[in-house]
Amino acid sequence: MKFGKLDRAPSYRMLAETVEREILEGRLRPGDKLPTETAFAEQFAVNRSTVREGIRLLEESGLVRREGGRRLFVARPETADLASRMSRAMVMHEVTFRELWETMMALEPMAAELAAANAQPEHLEALAANLAETKALLADTVAVARLDIAFHALIAEAAGNRALLLAREALGQLFYPAFETVISGIPSAPERLLVAHGQVFRHIQAGNAAEARLWMERHIKDFKRGFDRLGLDLAAPIALPKQKRA
Amino acid sequence: MKFGKLDRAPSYRMLAETVEREILEGRLRPGDKLPTETAFAEQFAVNRSTVREGIRLLEESGLVRREGGRRLFVARPETADLASRMSRAMVMHEVTFRELWETMMALEPMAAELAAANAQPEHLEALAANLAETKALLADTVAVARLDIAFHALIAEAAGNRALLLAREALGQLFYPAFETVISGIPSAPERLLVAHGQVFRHIQAGNAAEARLWMERHIKDFKRGFDRLGLDLAAPIALPKQKRA
Structure with a gap:
């Protein structure tokens, strides 16, 4: 050079x-x-x-x-690093849960649709394992919230689209506290989540893009209903999840 | 402290x-x-x-x-700075036009839908001015490509959602060269673009979320048809637009 x-x-x-x-x-x-x-x-x-x-x-x-x-x-910039930068920027700009949820409503159904076309055997295996674990740990709401985040991240990976993956990675991180609140606050939430995840998975496995998309849309809407039912404020700014630090 | x-x-x-x-x-x-x-x-x-x-x-x-x-x-991190970081990461990861287009298919219709609910008078004014300029400069394909990027950015602003704005900002930058290629390569493209933009604007102005969304979907699909018609390769990795440097 x-x-x-x-x-x-x-x-x-x-x-x-x-x-x-x-x-x-x-x-x-x-x-x-x-x-x-x-x-x-x-x-x-x-x-x-x-x-x-x-x-x-x-x-x-x-x-x-x-x-x-x-x-x-x-080197190639790490997407995880970019995602934390985006998360931090969204917190500093006092982005609200409504904004986060609307963006999820744009990205998650598309991820499910694309996953139905592009999922590889290893993605289907990982999704099946995630579902089995969710079923086994259904009474443990902290575990269910963690598995929920992982399920959605797996779908995004199965979609085979790195632009989409990057765009949604920051959102997933920021949603975690809200997921946990809804899952632990509404008794029927873990069961409803399991049903929705099961349907999304089944349609991805069968290659039914439209059905996978539809069930994902229902699932994301269902989350907002839980949020509303608990009287949580969609206009409240998001916060960073508590971080484990060395 | x-x-x-x-x-x-x-x-x-x-x-x-x-x-x-x-x-x-x-x-x-x-x-x-x-x-x-x-x-x-x-x-x-x-x-x-x-x-x-x-x-x-x-x-x-x-x-x-x-x-x-x-x-x-x-200070608050500038979204423009984050958007360039995302653009650079996507270039380094050799993200393809297909991936970019699919993500646009997720984000742009949602932006149009939200803009129909949230657009303020100043957004409508800016969109109307953009449309008038596009009409006046329809023969100048470089100008039309620039106005096209600006139109979509205005819609995203009118949507009143900063998470969505941030997620799409990097994509808009990366799409510019492809927009210009399609607009200058297909004689009917500027006119079709003007019609679609006009419809999206009209439905946003009237508060018709579903129609605004639908026209935006058509418009993004139309772009891909142009891309295909020119024999361009959706699997090709994107490149950074040529930058003006001091």
């Missing part, structure tokens, strides 16, 4: 942007090794601390990772 | 995470001033270069901004 000498401040940002452009335009590919710090410093005619700052920006953006703490290589 | 002394490396990251937690849990609110570098260095018992690195991370995440280059204050 050859880079021109930098001519504008702040240099660390220009260095990061130059490398980013090489990556995004495909001249550097995921897995490619980056030059060493010394080589960067020479090529860009900047000192090593500038190189380190620029590289830190690239690491933050997920476009560059360190292999065993040493050589830098080009 | 009081912070405890840091006890684990790397310190700059722990500093950033500590401040981030204060922000996300609402103890520091948007607009609040942060302590000075010196105060941070004392409170965390670290040196100022560590403080600067930690703050740089917070600035990168959009949670902190500098007021006139000096005092730091708490």
Whole structure:
């Protein structure tokens, strides 16, 4: 790789942007090794601390990772990292449950429809295992809420669409506390959830896109009914789920 | 604000995470001033270069901004910044046009449906102005593509749902080159687009959610037909639109 000498401040940002452009335009590919710090410093005619700052920006953006703490290589940004950024932004913008729910109503039925066309045997197996576990743990509302989130994430994976997966990943995380509240607050909720999940699964397995979509729509609407029945406020801003921290 | 002394490396990251937690849990609110570098260095018992690195991370995440280059204050992450991160991630993961189009098929009809319920007079005005300009510039395919992106972004704004807005913003950016190709490659495309946009607008204005949704669905399907007719490959990975750079 050859880079021109930098001519504008702040240099660390220009260095990061130059490398980013090489990556995004495909001249550097995921897995490619980056030059060493010394080589960067020479090529860009900047000192090593500038190189380190620029590289830190690239690491933050997920476009560059360190292999065993040493050589830098080009990486793909992790969708999980992007999803937490989106979650944080939604919390800071005081996005409401209504907004979250409406977006789920757009994405989840499409995910079920696509899963009916694209699900692979391993997805069907994982979904069947999730259903069996939900059935076995139906009295444990915390477990059911966790399995519910996992079920929907599995459907999104089975849909074979990474744009959809990325768009909904942040929403799933944010919905967790509300799921748990509805599931533990309404006695019939776990049973209704199990029935709906069972139908969605059956239609995905059979390749019935329209039916899979319909049952998912019913299921998402049912969640809102539970939310309303508990007197919860759809206009309330969402909060971040409590995080386990080291 | 009081912070405890840091006890684990790397310190700059722990500093950033500590401040981030204060922000996300609402103890520091948007607009609040942060302590000075010196105060941070004392409170965390670290040196100022560590403080600067930690703050740089917070600035990168959009949670902190500098007021006139000096005092730091708490900010909300910009959705435009998140959208570019998502776009870059999708390019790096070689997301295809099919995936993008399917996700648009999920989000755009919902946006039109919600806009019929929530559009404010200023949204309707902006949409009417967009339509008038599209009509006036119908022979200029570059202008029509630009106005098309703007029309869909306006609908998403009129929907009054920031979760949906955020989810689709990255997609709109990535679709631009394909819009332009279809609009300039198929002689009837600008006229068909104008008719569809007109119908979507009319039904939003009249508050007909179901009709607004239906016309939006037709419009998005029509785009795919154009794409197919030109022999373009839905399985091809998307690319970043050419960026204007300083």
